Amino acid sequence: MREILQITSFLFLPLVSFIILIFWGKRFKSHSSTLALGLIGLMVLNSIILFIHTLSHPHHWPLEQSFEWFSTGNLSISLGYYVDNITSIMLMVVSLIGFLVHLYSTEYMKGDPRYSRYFAFLGIFIFSMNGILLADSLIMMYIFWELVGLSSFLLIGFWFEKDKPPLAANKAFLTNRVGDIGMFIGIMILYFNVGSFNINGIINGVGAMNPALLTVAGLLVFMGAVGKSAQFPLHIWLPDAMEGPTPVSALIHAATMVAAGVYMTFRIFPFLTPEALSIVAIVGAITAFGAAIIAITRNDIKAVLAYSTISQLGYMIMALGVGAHQAALFHLVTHAMFKACLFLCSGSVIHAMHHSLHDLNDNDTDPQDMRNMGGLKDKMPITHATMLVSTLAIAGVPFFSGFLSKDAILAGTLSYHHMHHGWTILLPLAGFGAAMITAFYMFRLIFKTFYGKPNNHDIYKHIHESPYVMSIPLMVLSFLSLAFIFTLNLNPLHGHGWFTHLIGHVKHVAGLDMHLVEDGIHHAHNLAMYISLLVATLGIVISVLFYYLKKVDVEKVSNFFNIVGLYSLSKNKFYIEKIYNTILYKPFFMQTKMASFIDWNIYDQKIVDAWGWITLKISKYSAISDYSILDQKIIDGTSHLVQYISSKLRKTQSGIIQNYLLGVLAVLVITIIVINQI
Amino acid sequence: MPIPDLGMLLFLGIFMMICASAFMVVTSPNLVHSAVSLLFTLFGVAAIYIYLYADFIAATQVVIYVGGILVLIIFGVMLTNKIENATIDSKTHNKIPGLIFSLLLLLMQFYIIFNTKWYIADNEVKDSTIKEIGNMLLTKYLLPFEIVSILLLAALIGAAMLSRKKVG
Amino acid sequence: MDYIQPYLMLSSILFSMGIYAVITRKNAVAILMGIELILNSANINFIAFNRFGNFNTLDGHVFSIFVIVLAAAEAAVALAIIINLFKNIGTVDVDQAREMKG
Numbered sequence: 001m002r003e004i005l006q007i008t009s010f011l012f013l014p015l016v017s018f019i020i021l022i023f024w025g026k027r028f029k030s031h032s033s034t035l036a037l038g039l040i041g042l043m044v045l046n047s048i049i050l051f052i053h054t055l056s057h058p059h060h061w062p063l064e065q066s067f068e069w070f071s072t073g074n075l076s077i078s079l080g081y082y083v084d085n086i087t088s089i090m091l092m093v094v095s096l097i098g099f100l101v102h103l104y105s106t107e108y109m110k111g112d113p114r115y116s117r118y119f120a121f122l123g124i125f126i127f128s129m130n131g132i133l134l135a136d137s138l139i140m141m142y143i144f145w146e147l148v149g150l151s152s153f154l155l156i157g158f159w160f161e162k163d164k165p166p167l168a169a170n171k172a173f174l175t176n177r178v179g180d181i182g183m184f185i186g187i188m189i190l191y192f193n194v195g196s197f198n199i200n201g202i203i204n205g206v207g208a209m210n211p212a213l214l215t216v217a218g219l220l221v222f223m224g225a226v227g228k229s230a231q232f233p234l235h236i237w238l239p240d241a242m243e244g245p246t247p248v249s250a251l252i253h254a255a256t257m258v259a260a261g262v263y264m265t266f267r268i269f270p271f272l273t274p275e276a277l278s279i280v281a282i283v284g285a286i287t288a289f290g291a292a293i294i295a296i297t298r299n300d301i302k303a304v305l306a307y308s309t310i311s312q313l314g315y316m317i318m319a320l321g322v323g324a325h326q327a328a329l330f331h332l333v334t335h336a337m338f339k340a341c342l343f344l345c346s347g348s349v350i351h352a353m354h355h356s357l358h359d360l361n362d363n364d365t366d367p368q369d370m371r372n373m374g375g376l377k378d379k380m381p382i383t384h385a386t387m388l389v390s391t392l393a394i395a396g397v398p399f400f401s402g403f404l405s406k407d408a409i410l411a412g413t414l415s416y417h418h419m420h421h422g423w424t425i426l427l428p429l430a431g432f433g434a435a436m437i438t439a440f441y442m443f444r445l446i447f448k449t450f451y452g453k454p455n456n457h458d459i460y461k462h463i464h465e466s467p468y469v470m471s472i473p474l475m476v477l478s479f480l481s482l483a484f485i486f487t488l489n490l491n492p493l494h495g496h497g498w499f500t501h502l503i504g505h506v507k508h509v510a511g512l513d514m515h516l517v518e519d520g521i522h523h524a525h526n527l528a529m530y531i532s533l534l535v536a537t538l539g540i541v542i543s544v545l546f547y548y549l550k551k552v553d554v555e556k557v558s559n560f561f562n563i564v565g566l567y568s569l570s571k572n573k574f575y576i577e578k579i580y581n582t583i584l585y586k587p588f589f590m591q592t593k594m595a596s597f598i599d600w601n602i603y604d605q606k607i608v609d610a611w612g613w614i615t616l617k618i619s620k621y622s623a624i625s626d627y628s629i630l631d632q633k634i635i636d637g638t639s640h641l642v643q644y645i646s647s648k649l650r651k652t653q654s655g656i657i658q659n660y661l662l663g664v665l666a667v668l669v670i671t672i673i674v675i676n677q678i
Numbered sequence: 679m680p681i682p683d684l685g686m687l688l689f690l691g692i693f694m695m696i697c698a699s700a701f702m703v704v705t706s707p708n709l710v711h712s713a714v715s716l717l718f719t720l721f722g723v724a725a726i727y728i729y730l731y732a733d734f735i736a737a738t739q740v741v742i743y744v745g746g747i748l749v750l751i752i753f754g755v756m757l758t759n760k761i762e763n764a765t766i767d768s769k770t771h772n773k774i775p776g777l778i779f780s781l782l783l784l785l786m787q788f789y790i791i792f793n794t795k796w797y798i799a800d801n802e803v804k805d806s807t808i809k810e811i812g813n814m815l816l817t818k819y820l821l822p823f824e825i826v827s828i829l830l831l832a833a834l835i836g837a838a839m840l841s842r843k844k845v846g
Numbered sequence: 847m848d849y850i851q852p853y854l855m856l857s858s859i860l861f862s863m864g865i866y867a868v869i870t871r872k873n874a875v876a877i878l879m880g881i882e883l884i885l886n887s888a889n890i891n892f893i894a895f896n897r898f899g900n901f902n903t904l905d906g907h908v909f910s911i912f913v914i915v916l917a918a919a920e921a922a923v924a925l926a927i928i929i930n931l932f933k934n935i936g937t938v939d940v941d942q943a944r945e946m947k948g
Contacts, residue, residue: 655944658877662772662779662869669782689847693856700860703879704867716879719860723886726856729847730897735889735910742914747882747921754875754925758932776869780862787858796850799898810904811911819908826915833919840926 004065006046007081010091010130013043014098017123025116032116033106036123040099043126047088047095054088054502062087066136066198082136082199085502086329090133090263093333094256097340098126100473101251104344107469108247108351118158118245125151125252132260137197138187138221141264145183145224148257149176155252156244168240175237179227186220189213199267203509206271214510218276221268229261229313232287236577238310242302246347249302254309254343255336262316262332266506269325273510278424281321281416285430288314290574292437296444297570300368301346304445308394309339311434315409322427323517324412326503331405333499334486338393338402341477345387348466348474349373349449352380356462365459370448372459377450379463382471384450386478391446393481395439396536401483403532406435408500408521411528415520432535439539447547689729696722709755716751720744734808853894860887874928874938878921885917 017039021032028035066080102122109118128151131144150173157169191197193213194205206214225231230238241253252258265272265280272280288311295307312335319328353367365372377384393402413428454460465471479485486499508514569575652659682690695718702715720743727736815823847853860883867880889910896906932938 656941658772658869658940662775665779665783665865665869666775669779669786672786673782686847689852693852696856697859700863700883703883704863704871709873709875712876712879716882719883720886723860723890726853726890727893730853730893732893732897732907732910735893735907735914738911738914739889742918743882743886747918750921750925751875751879751882754878754928757929758875758938760937772869776866780866780869783865784858784862787861788855791851791854791858796898797900798849799900807904807907811907814904814908815911818903818905819912822912826912830915830919833923837922837926840923840930 003063006050007063007065007083007134009046010043010095010134011127013039013046014123014126014130018120018127021116021120021123025120028116030110030115032119033102036119037099037102037106039123040095040102040126044095044099047092050083050088051092054085055498064136077139077197078137079140080136081134083134085504086263086266087133089329089333089499089502091130093336094126094129094133097251097255097336097477098122098129100340100476101247101344104250104347104470104473105245105247107467108347109245114158118155121151121154121158122248122251125155125257129256129260133263136199138190138199138202139197141267142180142184142187142224145180145228145260145264148260149173149180149228152176152241152252152257155248156241158244158248162243164240165243168237168243172237172241175234176227179224179234182220182223182226184224186217186223189217189220193217203270203507206509211273211511214271215273215276218268218272218510219279222265222272222276222280225261225265225317226283227261228264229258229317230287230310231261231283231314231317232290233576235287235291235310236580239303239306239573242300242306246302246343246350249306250340250343250347253306254339258309258313259316259332259336262313262320262328265317265320266325266329269320270506270508271510274512277321277323277512278420279321281318281413281427284314284316284318284321285427286314287311288318288434289430289437290314292434292441293570294573295441296437297567298441299370300366301349301370301373301445301449302343302368304370304441305339305342305346308342308438308442311438312339312394315406315431315434318427318431319409319412322412322416323512323514324409324415324521325506326500327405327408327412327521329503330486330500331402331409334393334401334405334481337477338390338400338481341386341390341474341481342394344470344474344477345383345390348383348470349376349380351466351470352376352383352463353459355464356459359462360458362459365456370445372456373449373454374452374456375450375454375460376463379460380450380465382465382474386471386474387450388446389478390481391442395442395540396435396532397540398533399483401481401486403536404483404486407525407529407532410435410532411521411524412517414524414528415517418524419516419520432531435532436535436539439536440543443540443543444547447543451548685729689726692722692725696726709759710752713748713752713755717744717748720748731804731807733806734811850894850898853890857887857890857894860884860890872939872941874931874940874943875925877940878924878928881924882917882921885913889913 017036020035021028025032062082062084064080064082066078068076068078070077102119105118105122109115112118125148128144128147132141132148135141135144153169153173156172157165160166160169187197190202190206193209194202196202196205209217227234238253238258242249244253291307291310291314295304295311298304298307312331316328316331316335319325319331350367353373357363357365357367389400393400396403396406410428410431413431417424417428486497505514505518572578652663699715699718699722703712703719706712706715720739724736724739724744727733727739864880864883864887867883868877871877871880892906892910892913896904899906928938931943935942
């Protein structure tokens, strides 16, 4: 019982926060944050307790509980939780980052008219995210999957008075839906072939399935992850989702919701066939490399971070594809920490820019554009320091967590190539290439924002550091981006520690020999480490050259690259939006217009109105017939008939008694005759 | 069919006479002729009563019917006779329907008469019935007797009242 | 006679003729005569049934007396009415007597 309470508190604490703040938030006003912080704080404590329990009792796992929700006929849907090491790690991550974002938002969102509703939406987001993490069956995960999409929609479109947020929210939700279609079909294929929605049940039951069908089902479920984790080709919503408040971007679109796709893929990893996994790896690689290239030419801070997120998610998916599932989860956790830190730092910068522009009464300049920043390191020291730490982490510099996790992934790709040869060389190439480009553009961001001379002196004068409430989460998260945290070993090159041990091994049931994979990763480890060190250094050096020392003319280089059109490709985001526009949106709208034309001009005016016309005609003729036939002929006719008959019958009342007597006699005689006959 | 003896022949003759005179009563245009035919009919009926061993009734019939009622009828005829009355009696509108239904009635009754097994009692000849009638009138049928006498009284007074001269 | 049928036949003939007279004749006195015929036919029936039925009393005869008495009373009153009618409208044609006016 205590255990059930502990686990379900992850669900009902944020839900309670949501319900109270949605209905009675107006009364709390600025105290809504206190209530939300309190409840989420309780949840964090709970997650820490659970995590410590995990560390100390490695054999008490997994915790499972499920109860039947409803059943119709043969179909029975049950809800329940499945908690093992990975779940407790993820719960810890979500709770911690959720708590820090709540704390940060108390200052960031101060003065917003819908303050309480913001915290309510954060509450329902955490509720849904925990639901995904705790889910023991694919159906339950799907339910919370949709809820997370809803929360994301509510939060992206939070400032709906502006033009862009509602459109961005729609785009996010719809793109997610496209992925969810595949996911649902995949779940159903699995259900009808294996007979269970429960993940463990499916893992145990797929042995009997046709491998081709299993590949298809696996890929379809993976499609949900493509949508949710913004992989190519459904990545288009994540850059637009930056219209939401920055803490929301930190929580949802960097650390947790987009990681849900990776988590789900991790859970279904056991039954993804090698063919499916190769496709997963390709998708991940394309995403990782492509997004990195696009990030080079972005000028908005949050846009750079958005594409960086897409790129890192590509890494995680690629890791799962090549079989390095431990590396994927490792990178997910480290990425959550440093990406959340990066977003919150950028939020701090944007917050300071906002205040400065407000003081200058300037409403036109974009506070998020890096071309308006520069040289902020003296004015915002804490933000600068924490952002630098996180950037080092994401660039894959030793002593920082990102190095370890990225290294593990790249080792995985090398070993995959070693096993399969041929075209798979592209995977490590993409991985290492993206690593270099990542280092390059992240340092570009740092240099453009914090170093050099300020681009706009007026703005620079009014900048000041953010309050402690916002700085403390930054400090906590940057601290958690150090390598030391995950290995408890001061040796920067030692990749395995308590964390990797905790993740453990996953048994694969669809044809992948995990021993081979792990052996390969182990062997490729060193090579990967050297190459990634080289690549990261190169990236940082080039970036320093370009942006710090300003030794190279950026214009000339971009024109050089543009000879083969590469610069434009990056600048225009590979024209993907334009392609979708022509291939998908325009034909769809044309169809809509055509359908509308058919519906209005043909159906509505000709067919439906025709009924109206027919009705009018019918009513007219009905009126005529009613009057002339019914009224005059039948009704008046009846009265005429009655008059006629009565005029004839009147003659019997002659007053002549003998006639009456005759009548009596006649009736008597006839009656007697008739009765006799009968 | 038994050999007709005199009684039977006479009966047949009386039967014919009754029918003929009844016919005359009903169809004669002249009212006086009807009245006189009625006389003959009533006499004939009295004779039939004799055949049925109803001697007292026969006598009563002659005395009251012929001597009383018929005289009254003739009085009525004479008193309500106008000069133009004698002939106009034929054009009645109910002749044919009346004829049809009367004939139908007759035929029905004949049908019943000839298709019923009548109980025939013994042919015992009674002596005069008057003693017995008188006895019954004053024992078994006393109440009807009294009532009829009151009725006669009422009729008498009524008739007298009806035909008096209207006092101004 | 030894069987009842002739008497009944006679009675029914008289009855029919009486009915015909009542229905057909225009003169009120003639109608009265028809009524007398009907009453007579009923009398014949009474007497005949008394003669040929299983009776040792003379109920039929007593009935017959009563009928005769009533016929007399009725004829008297009827003629009084006819004479009154004659005094009022000057004729005894029943067709002329269909108004209920004075």
